[in-house]
Each structure stands twice: as C-alpha cells, then as structure tokens.
Amino acid sequence: MMTPARKFSFSHNILPSHFYDYETTAVAQALLGKLLVHETSAGIVAGRIVETEAYLADDPACHAHGGKKTPRTEVMFGAPGTAYIYLIYGMHNCFNVVTGVEGVGEAVLIRALEPVCGIELMQVWRKQTAPHNLCSGPGKLVYAMGITRALNALSLMEPPLYLAEPVAPPGKFNVVTTTRIGISKGADLPLRFYIKDSLFISRK
DNA sequence: GTGATGATTTAA
DNA sequence: TAAATCATCACT
Structure with missing residues (x-):
C-alpha cells in the first residue's frame, strides 16, 4: 500500500522579527535565498527569492515617498514583516515586504522566485508550464503563489503567507546590484538586487 | 466628479 | 510595439 504524502510546512523556519531590524536596502539583499511560502487550501506553494527591489522613504519611486500616507500606502508605515500588495496597471498585483522602522514608509518588492514547492499548482495558476516562466516577474509570481490582495496588511511571520529560512544549508551565491525596472x-538608484547566474530572474 | 498615472504581462 | 484594464489620488 502506498504511503500517503506527508503533510509538511516550512512554518518552523519562519524569519523572526529581528530579521527586519536593519535598513531596507540590507533587508532587500538579505531576502535573497529565503523562501516565500503560501499554505493554501489547494496545497503548499513555495519559492526561493532570487530578485528584489528596495523602495525607500526618500525615494521618488516609492509610493510612500516623503512620508505620503494614504489609504493605500498606510500598510507601508506599519510593522516590518507585513505584506504590502497592490494592483498595478489595472490587472496585476505586486507583492512587497514592509521594511524599515514602524512609522516610516518603506518596502521591498519581490520581483522573482525560483519555484521550490507546488510547481504543478503554479503551472495551473499561471497557465504556463516552463519553470523559468512561472515566477520570473513581480506580477507573475503573485499568480504562481496564489497571492491576492486579501492578504494585504497581514503578517509574514505566520501562516498562511510567510517568509522562511531555506531547509537545506544555503549554498554560496553572489549578489548583483542594478537600477530598478x-x-x-x-x-538611477542602485536598488535592485538579484542572485548572480540565476535562471529565474525577470531579466538581466 | 474627472482625468492622469502606473514597481506589468502577453501577444503580435 | 501595443493593448489590456482599473484602483488610486490630486484637482487643470
């Protein structure tokens, strides 16, 4: 008789709150190699973060630049380690990790993941099969991970959506810094970071 | 109320 | 290269 698939999760490896006790650019780089995990009713999907962008308080590209607090940007001023998810171009959503000191509006955009878990689900939700095309863009990975705006403002330090240390010992990798996309x-600001030679980033 | 804008993706 | 598509925000 077949052994039933073991129920598992990554939740015991969740990144602790002190992971966020650094400036946003440092957290943007530190997030590379970490796992983004979503425990859904259909199953667990997870990906390794391979590309990020920092958005800073004094940065004109940041939704909350200059301390601009609106109904939308309010979560960016909240506790680091919460999700900021917003509609872009009327049809896609972008997923961010709120960073920085509470009361300051900063965040890290997750731009690409390397699929780790639940690839079949990702293929269904993305209507694509090629692994390198499932999470290689901020809008794409939101579909692949089953993320919706219902998760906006929720903590990323507990299920269903959370950040975790990878299970296997992290291999050594180099980080490339470029301007944002x-x-x-x-x-012109050098605030985009990606894992060198990753086949899963949105673009060179 | 109205209009400009946009941290994208896809197909042609 | 262009179209799709709509929440958000400032207000000619």
Whole structure:
C-alpha cells in the first residue's frame, strides 16, 4: 500500500522579527535565498527569492515617498514583516515586504522566485508550464503563489503567507546590484538586487 | 466628479 | 510595439 504524502510546512523556519531590524536596502539583499511560502487550501506553494527591489522613504519611486500616507500606502508605515500588495496597471498585483522602522514608509518588492514547492499548482495558476516562466516577474509570481490582495496588511511571520529560512544549508551565491525596472522616477538608484547566474530572474 | 498615472504581462 | 484594464489620488 502506498504511503500517503506527508503533510509538511516550512512554518518552523519562519524569519523572526529581528530579521527586519536593519535598513531596507540590507533587508532587500538579505531576502535573497529565503523562501516565500503560501499554505493554501489547494496545497503548499513555495519559492526561493532570487530578485528584489528596495523602495525607500526618500525615494521618488516609492509610493510612500516623503512620508505620503494614504489609504493605500498606510500598510507601508506599519510593522516590518507585513505584506504590502497592490494592483498595478489595472490587472496585476505586486507583492512587497514592509521594511524599515514602524512609522516610516518603506518596502521591498519581490520581483522573482525560483519555484521550490507546488510547481504543478503554479503551472495551473499561471497557465504556463516552463519553470523559468512561472515566477520570473513581480506580477507573475503573485499568480504562481496564489497571492491576492486579501492578504494585504497581514503578517509574514505566520501562516498562511510567510517568509522562511531555506531547509537545506544555503549554498554560496553572489549578489548583483542594478537600477530598478519599470520606473521613471528614481531610475538611477542602485536598488535592485538579484542572485548572480540565476535562471529565474525577470531579466538581466 | 474627472482625468492622469502606473514597481506589468502577453501577444503580435 | 501595443493593448489590456482599473484602483488610486490630486484637482487643470
């Protein structure tokens, strides 16, 4: 008789609150190699973060630049380690990790993941099969992970959506720094970070 | 109320 | 290269 698939989760490896006790650019780099996990009713999906962008309080590309607090940006001023999810271009959503000191509006955009877990689910939700095309963009990974705006403002330190240490010992990797993608203001700032030679980033 | 804008993706 | 598509925000 077949052994039933073991129920598992990554929740015992959740990144603790002190992970966020650093400036946003440092957290953006430290998030590379970590896991983003979503425990859904359909199953667990997870990916290794391979590309991020920092959005800072004094940064013209940041939704909350200059301390601009609106109904939308309010979560960016909340506790670090919460989710900031917003609609972009009327049809996709972007997923961010709120960072920085509470009361200051900063966040890290997750731009790409390497699929780790629940790839079949990702393929269904993305209507794509190629692994390198499942999570290689901020809008794409939101679909692949089953993330919706219902998760906006929720803590990333507990299920169903959370950040975790990878299970296997992290291999050594190099980080590349470039300017950010798809913005007009603040376009020259070196605030995009990705894992060198990753096949899963949104673009070189 | 109205209009400009946008941290994207996809297909042609 | 262009179209799709709509929440958000400032207010010519």
